[in-house]
Amino acid sequence: MKRLIKLEHVNKAYRQHQALDDVSVSFDDGQTTVIVGPSGSGKSTLLRTINLLTQPDSGTLSIDDLAVDFAKPISSAQKIAMRKKTGMVFQNWNLFPNLTVRGNIMEGPTVVLKQSKTEAAAHADELLKSVDLLETADRYPNQLSGGQQQRISICRALAMQPECLLLDEPTSALDPEMETQVLRVLLELAKQKQAMVVVTHNMVFARAVAERIVFVENGRIRYDGSSDGFFNATDERIRHFLAGISLSEGSSMA
């Protein structure tokens, strides 16, 4: 399978803290990778690095036919070219408060992809329908519940038809029903060989979508392999990390 995104020897330090510690990892075309790891381990930083929103101190990144060296300054044109290949769903949604729901989704397609307004609007409405939010199209984000905003931010990223979708906690504000719906959307995308990198804390969800799991801890990659391999790992650290689910399951999912 083609290597789509490739990070090599990436380091990022915040004063006291090494958020990414010599990370080398790659993501393949057409594959769904789930990144898991403790809170504060560097997962968001990793996604932001791929999206060139955070510039690490050193290392290299290549996406498709483009590559950058983080030790050197990166031109805006280069950043934009690379960002167009990925679509990002933020942990905090980051919707544009000054645009309506539909406007949020149309923004990228019209401004960046130069789609016509009608075309972009039609596509936006289609996406909204797929997450059951068509009736909110003309509202502003602050008139929506958390879960509604979450879903709209997924639509916004999907509207760009990126080569690789980067999702940071795409289901954290969703109820099981919605989770299923988003899961279905993602599984459908996976079937169409849409490459995806998903950060999630929801192991049930992770199992459902992951073709591959990357486990990050303290800014280092501790596991990188199959989903089954991860959930059945004998590694002490992983077992402990996963213990959470079993505990919850054990203690009351009788």
Added chain:
Amino acid sequence: MKRLIKLEHVNKAYRQHQALDDVSVSFDDGQTTVIVGPSGSGKSTLLRTINLLTQPDSGTLSIDDLAVDFAKPISSAQKIAMRKKTGMVFQNWNLFPNLTVRGNIMEGPTVVLKQSKTEAAAHADELLKSVDLLETADRYPNQLSGGQQQRISICRALAMQPECLLLDEPTSALDPEMETQVLRVLLELAKQKQAMVVVTHNMVFARAVAERIVFVENGRIRYDGSSDGFFNATDERIRHFLAGISLSEGSSMA
């Protein structure tokens, strides 16, 4: 068991939308209630109503020995008196960006409860330790990961030692390990008969903490009863809502 919080015939409309539709529900002292329901069903609005952050159009609320009628103006003093009895953890964390992590937690105790700085700081550090974040005490919120901010907002609410803790999605940004940790904290609190109302989408988590489940849909209460009764319900709507978990479980938790 003593009724601690009691809502009666509460209505709240946002222009087109009836967010709360004749809601009557009460929460008991010493009990942990979990509120579940589809995204946009009114769960956050319900919590905000209890905390007097949203003023419904009509209905009444009583907490402990205090009561208000939403049809009438409510004095600030009354609001403050009632708010002191509850502690709120927001879906979006809402930490104070201008205060350090420790400052965020100390704010309520020093300003509202008039604790001494040293006392409040000691208590804050204790709470931070319990969620494994003592080393972040002097950082500002925007230097923290999502999960870290989430946990700190829980500490901030706990520091007020409220009669009832209101939590909106307290685990949405947490990994399983942290989830377990927060779960342990909540279970410990439950053991100490701390009343809690928890909104969550995480059914595993819900099962683990809930003594009682309230299911909300379209601003109405559809189920209000035991946790077991909910998860084993024969009601079509509830089964469908819960189907999400089974689907994920069924499809890949082999």
Added chain:
Amino acid sequence: MWEIIKTATPQIIAAGIRYTIPLTLLSFAGGIFLGVITALIKLVVPSGNPVKKGLIRILQGIAYFYVWLFRSTPLLVQLFIIFFGLPNLGIKLPAFTAAVITFSLNTGAYSSETIRAALLSVPSDQWDAAYSLGMTETSVLWRIIFPQAVRIALPPLSNEFIGLVKDTSLASSITIVEMFTVAQQIEAKNYEPLVMYMLVAALYAVLCSVLSLLQGWLERRTSRYAQEGDEAVD
């Protein structure tokens, strides 16, 4: 007294239409243009290759110097030097042109600070979200950041606009006979400074009220999206 008001009013209004209003509008437009440019230059973080970096640093130096110079010295002196001083260097500007240039430069220096603050008040998350869509800096600025910053910048910018209306009276020192000067000339004959001052104040008030109404309307328009319903201060 009514006699005085009746004869003076049309003369003052004529001066307003001839000088005060065009001066204000032209200068404000120029000032906002300069203010936006300057604010952006100040906010850029120098990056890219050394040449580009050096260029940005030089531009920033100029921007800081410009803002410092025009905020630190009295407007009257600026007018004076541009009109009476520049001819010594061979630059001879007509009074109206000199006034527009000076007021624009002055307004630009002040408003750049206001605009800078407003741009900074938009959370960096919004930049992230827009960049992640592959938008260029210019698009992000125009389509995402400015619309949110405008809401914050409007009241202080209105202050500057309304202040400018009245500052144009300083143009009298470089031979422009605007509203205030006309009032003073009439007063020189009738010796009723209080009446004349109140009259001219009333006429300014009419002008400024129109601007205030405009501000209110713009504020409502630009904050359509902001929280409605729940009160902030209760």
Added chain:
Amino acid sequence: MWEIIKTATPQIIAAGIRYTIPLTLLSFAGGIFLGVITALIKLVVPSGNPVKKGLIRILQGIAYFYVWLFRSTPLLVQLFIIFFGLPNLGIKLPAFTAAVITFSLNTGAYSSETIRAALLSVPSDQWDAAYSLGMTETSVLWRIIFPQAVRIALPPLSNEFIGLVKDTSLASSITIVEMFTVAQQIEAKNYEPLVMYMLVAALYAVLCSVLSLLQGWLERRTSRYAQEGDEAVD
């Protein structure tokens, strides 16, 4: 020319120390006080019992009128009326007092708009979070909202402060011999208006530069907590 500068400088500085600086400081303090009060009154949503509601409405009416009046009329006229007009009503203020009152009222009207915008720029989530802790409105304002608003308000308020320094020169119209007047008096003897104007501009520049430095320092202090590291404009 050096002779002129050497003799004029100490005289102008003396006037600055005697009038310009105290006038500015007193008026700005008064203005900010009025500005904060007015901004808060404007922002309150009338609620509570009918009497309280009515009272709030009246206060808001006064606040709107006050801001309108003092923004819409020229400062010079305000000074003039308070100094020369009020004696007709039996209120005879010494020039310095009249100047401080006028400048405070004027600064208050302008700064109230700036402060209002800055307060509005703090997300309502922050009110929610603070209220939920049981904090009183006053505590929320002082401890949570103001510290965040200050960051946004500082540049436009600095504009107003620096503007005020120079507006104090208008006090000459009510007999106060501040820096500019002294310069004019000297100039009337030496007939070097350009030199004198540049000199007084330089002295104002020194004063305002100190204020600009102070602004920079305050800005850094009040935004310690703001995003560091990742650039906004790249």
Added chain:
Amino acid sequence: GQKSSQNSAKLVTSKTLTIGLEGTYAPYSYREDGKLKGFEVDLGKDLAKEMGLKVKFMPTQFDSLVAGVQSNKFDMIINNMGITKARQKKFLFSTPYIYSQSVLITKSNNTKIKSVHDLKGVKMVEGTGTDNWIQAEKFGGKIVSSPEFATSMNMLRDGRAQATINSKEAFAYYVKQKSGADLKATDISTKDIPATKEGIMMNKDNTGLQKQTNKALEKLRQNGTLKKLSEKYFGTDITEK
């Protein structure tokens, strides 16, 4: 062009006499019915006609008059400029066209101040930087500054100042307009304050213009125009020594 300026007048705008004045000092220059009027305005018009030029008035504040003539924004200033030694060092003057008398103005009921010798420690109001200011200072007055004539009069009437030294003509005109003002003027003997000679002020190196102006002024004096203007605006002839 030092040489050519010896003979021919340099003009800011060719064929036009550009005149700077304040326009805010009746009866010298002020506005009535939307038009500039006054003794000095009429004088300017007549001068220009005499010199075969069009005329253009530029009303400006006092400081700017000086700067304007220095930087060649106007050809001349006709604005009550007393011919003094200090000014003559920096500017050219025409021959005097007015001999202006100063008076001491007080409230009508003031009996304490009878002459300039009673001014020691008295609170006086004077225009910033005027000749009157210098006089008042000389006689020991405690001076507050005022931006314009009407303000000075207001200060006297409000009791915020006790006296002012000012132009006799300006006060005469003021009293004519405001008959209710309870102010009086005391003539100051020419020994204490000699009458000021007012002249037209021009740029230092415009000797050509000075010559032409003097010639035209002399003509106006000869044919009685100057006298007629003086009587029209001041009621008496103050154009002769």
